[in-house]
Amino acid sequence: MLKLTNISKRWEGFTLKDITLTVGKGDYFILLGPSGAGKSVLLEVIAGLIAPDGGDITLNDANITHLKIQERDIGLVFQDLALFPHLNVHHNIGYPLYRKGYKSREVNRRVVELAQELGISHLLKRFPPTLSGGEQQRVALARTLALNPSLLLLDEPLSSLDVERKVEIRRLLRDLNRKGQTIVHVTHDYEEAIALGNRIAIINNGAIEQIGSPQEVFGKPTSSFVAGFGGVRNFFKISISKSEDSKFMKARVNENLSFYLQSDDEGNGYAMIPENEIVITHDKPGTETLNTFPGTVIDIYPHRFGCEVVVDIGEKIFAIMASTQLQAIHASIGSKVWVSFQENSTIFIKSS
Amino acid sequence: MLKLTNISKRWEGFTLKDITLTVGKGDYFILLGPSGAGKSVLLEVIAGLIAPDGGDITLNDANITHLKIQERDIGLVFQDLALFPHLNVHHNIGYPLYRKGYKSREVNRRVVELAQELGISHLLKRFPPTLSGGEQQRVALARTLALNPSLLLLDEPLSSLDVERKVEIRRLLRDLNRKGQTIVHVTHDYEEAIALGNRIAIINNGAIEQIGSPQEVFGKPTSSFVAGFGGVRNFFKISISKSEDSKFMKARVNENLSFYLQSDDEGNGYAMIPENEIVITHDKPGTETLNTFPGTVIDIYPHRFGCEVVVDIGEKIFAIMASTQLQAIHASIGSKVWVSFQENSTIFIKSS
Amino acid sequence: MKKSAINLSFAFLGGLVLLFIVAPLLGMVFSTPLSTLFSTAQETEVQQSIWLTIWISMASTLVFSILAIPLAYLLARYSFPLKNMVLGIIDLPIVIPHSAAGIALLGFISRDTVIGKAAGAFGFNLIGSPVAIALAMAFVSIPFLINAAREGFASVPVRLEKAALNLGASPARVFFTISLPLAWRSIVTGLVMMFARGMSEFGAVVIVAYHPMVAPVLIFDRFNAFGLKYARPAALLFILVSLVVFITIRLLAVKRKKDA
Amino acid sequence: MKKSAINLSFAFLGGLVLLFIVAPLLGMVFSTPLSTLFSTAQETEVQQSIWLTIWISMASTLVFSILAIPLAYLLARYSFPLKNMVLGIIDLPIVIPHSAAGIALLGFISRDTVIGKAAGAFGFNLIGSPVAIALAMAFVSIPFLINAAREGFASVPVRLEKAALNLGASPARVFFTISLPLAWRSIVTGLVMMFARGMSEFGAVVIVAYHPMVAPVLIFDRFNAFGLKYARPAALLFILVSLVVFITIRLLAVKRKKDA
């Protein structure tokens, strides 16, 4: 459906580098990346608001690289919304409908319908500048949905919404996608990404780092950056080799830190250690695992499942533990503690 | 430190109703509420941008209800940022510093320091309109931090940031708070709320619904709305009474739905059933619990821990289960299934 | 904010300007007996010339706005080589001596020119016609509209126009539904300034058309023939009518925007 | 977007306006031999009067801008009863017959008035002085600055001003660091229009000061005494110098903004 080939755009201080990707018909394509990665720029290039310096954009087999904005049939929900301040909510939402030869009653019906779905029916007569952040965001979404484009680009469309609204609108988007709407969606929210996307691209520093299904991307992250997005905080680039003193392989992180893991492979790759597999104790634990390290607590903060503790053992290690447990070992920032984890709790991904 | 007494503001379509609350010195006060609840309006009333129709605002024992904006010593990070488009990032951040009699070298030092802390050092020469959403958000935050006000108001300051940045800046804010900075922070993010706040207020529809510590508020939510914020999806208003046929109490949700739970109390209140305590089976389960209901799957979507399944048993019930499990019982949207949960997995909160 | 020191000093400075504008007007008012004003108001010659001035200037403003507003839009949106030169040229009619402007226009519309001949073919002589007056008014006043509209369009975010295009609107629709309404306030101000400047023109108008007499010509004529005593009430009447017209235009324009 | 149908038709319409402005100018250029232009440029009388016109108008614009810009800000920010009336009054000097304006001002500054006497006490006769010229120029041209600046301020979001206040800036600092720079483009356009309009004033100036001769009076005088042939090169020279000045002002103003 949508195909980008070697799209590039250069500014002083930022370059979009040879972006090549394909979005299939009916895909729910999630674009994940840190702030300043180039996500919004990429969407605006696709929509035609920014002209790329090089590369080609194909939509439904037609080259649209130089097509005018209004002829692309691509809807974009802007990150900064770009609502029309002089039109009330009704006319904002109805804006894309008038030109389609809709009758005014038809337009009315559709606007009311969309407003209902997005929970903004009571705002139809109001003007955008007086709306709350989340209300504005829903108006912007409704307006682009009214366009009913062949490709829908969403730039963080739910960032200002509360949890309930988020869930509702996610459902709306999922339904839309199920009915065949192709969507490219930028988000920072991991849950949103896996709840909605069937394909995920990771973009960092103007370049695509990884593309695949959610399982592929988060199951086998190829950088600590991707791992961090997936919520995996303990992610290391390692090289492993047979160890002489153990049946496990030795994983070398850097000069100061090595640990053991279970693997049949050798060579370079990445290791992930789930946060809840890390055990923190006050005294050195028994020798049931080779992976025991002394360290210093450098941060503690509340977490959904208790507390998150950060320990410096040469690299930062993140652990989740119950608050009661933490109190039991008298750990606070600056405490000396022991960190341990099982050799087989570590996941190894070989570099390709 | 900050005391609001009966603050009210009326517009057609929205009313802020008699807001009374106290923020203590050194508090990290979280304001949670759905879109359109009045959070931003409340912050702008405190900062003096909107004049309330009635009520009093006291800051450090001085009545500031009618004080000029610039004399309040209250910093506000706007939800829409309000960066100065004609000043570069450096001058935006330095803006509050010049008037304080700082030397220009001093200002420079502080700006560079803040930019470093927020990861925007490379943007100092740039102008806001060319920045990405998250970059702009960090500039706005830096600018208000530079003011070093006695009270800091943050209106969804992290909504456009990626996970890593969020964690970093949360740490920054926590540190600031630990050093004594009083903060009022509006957010939609449950994790952010419990990771940062020591006191939480829930605002809905222009009125405060609940104020307390995170434990109080999320442990004993007094409305499904608050519960929803805490991530508890199965939350019901019930009245319970002794049941004749069981040692458990009978909880009546409505005419069609009642269930059993363990409680010593009677009367009206709320019940919460954790999502992971809900079991979904294809056939009617054995009789080890009284709470078994037939239902229809109305929605399924991916979730961090597998799938979230929504079943209609007269009320919507939300369950989390592994994808493999779901496949095992051949459930899809429209399937007839059985829902069950233990009587003692239900939490009852009596109405006060 | 209302009572801050700077606002007080601004109010003081602003008051001085208002005084500077109002005092000469009051001088005129006080030296004109009400009875003279009334009797002047009843002279058909005076009525006709004021009416003529208003409608020709209004027609000229409206007709030329159809040309000037698009130009203003292009100037606000695009940059091109020598743009500053074009902007400078647009300012020139303000500075050209008025009679020079009138003479230059004569070269346009007199019998021997294409335009003059074309009009002549229809038995219509441009010189001394309302059309000639309108052209003279437009020439000296059009920069004010172009400049105001250009600034108005420049303050409309391009991003909103792009958003409208993204929503499938044609550039024409974007112009009429987004750019124009958002620049509307400035355009109205530009129209008022052009309209007012056109009404006041004497030097250029008198060269292309002494008759029919627009108000400034009539006032000059009265001054010349009868002196200040007779010129003043006519001038004052003209000014008062203009005031009413301006207030009405602004009220209507703002109302129209609210309705839209 | 560049080549859309509407842009093409806009370019066509805009081209007509430019033609309408440029053609009379070209007419002047072509009927003036280069040699005459050069010799006129060397006459000290001509040089002096052009120089005088520019500096008096510039001084008058700058001095009055100190009063007019604050007024424009207040008008953009606050509403009060009869505001539309005040706006209408501000437009009036545009429409007042120029000689009426001159006569009214004369009543202000002639020897018998308070102002005239005060000046006289310092051995200074206002009539025929640069001050009188400046006042006449300011009177007919100040509405253009006020209107442009008002629109400029109106398009600055109040929210940004409030944000600056929230950051602890005083209202004065907010005005100078936020409102003024953001309205700067419109203000420059207003200043250029006021400056240009002042330079071109003849009717009001000639009443309060025939001497020292500003350029429009000089051109009139030449026309009167020697005819078009002698007036035209002076007028053309004045126009060309003005063009250079306008382009320079715009370049400087834009540059200054970029530097800020």
Place this chain on the structure above:
Amino acid sequence: HSNQQTNTITIFHAGSLAMPIKAIADSFKVLHPDVTFRLEAAGSVECARKITEFNRQCDIMASADYKIIDELLIPDYADWNVLFSGNEMSLVHTKQSRHANDINGDNWYEILAKPEVSYGRSDPNADPCGYRTLLTLQLAEQHYQKPGLAKAIAEKDNRFIRPKEVDLIALLESGAIDYIFLYRSVAVQHGLEYVTLPDEINLGNPSLSDLYSGVHLRIRGAAVGDSLTLYGEPMVYGITIPSNASNREMAMEYLKLFLHPHKGLKTIEQMGMIPLNPLIIHNEDGMDKDLREELTGHP
């Protein structure tokens, strides 16, 4: 400041006198190098109104019609009036004017009547040149014995009536019209072509004043609605020193030069005007003795 004032001579003069007044001022400066002139050209009536209505001071006022001084300035603003020169009506044109090669003092009215020819004239209500044009046309009707000539020509080309002669010159020079009725002196000064009209109709010969007074017309009077009957008479320029002149002495020196038969009046003659010899002085008694002696030769 008094020093500056005594060395400045301010002259309000009719536009058509600009050239001779300037030329004579230049010769005056040779004799009095420290004197500066402030010459203000305007319509003759305007010049008078600057004095009467604006309370402006000037040292000399020169009018294209002596009657303006008699009627508007004397006695309140001036005491006397020197009639110093005549002029004559002529039909002015350029080389490009239609039929410029054929026109002469006998066929001009036929050419003006041609439909392809346009001509302009001043507004009789606003400018003396305007009513003089109409009087000339009436005289021509008598002279050529063509009944209806005056009316026919006067009603033709009404669009090209202008309030001042300079506006007409602009019309002529820009080619909008072919001919204008104008004082001969202006044509000479502006380097324009002109047709000399017979003395019987050009209002320029003082000895034909009886003939001239045979025609008359009505123009509007001193107040709105009033009217005034004007009779033909030779056109004569007047000059005076207003009573409130601040530099009377130097003004008199200038007038002595200006009215000197071999100096100023010679220049005036070269510029196409017809100096009166002798000068005619209205209210001679009110005149400063010194000047009267110089002009009339007797005290």
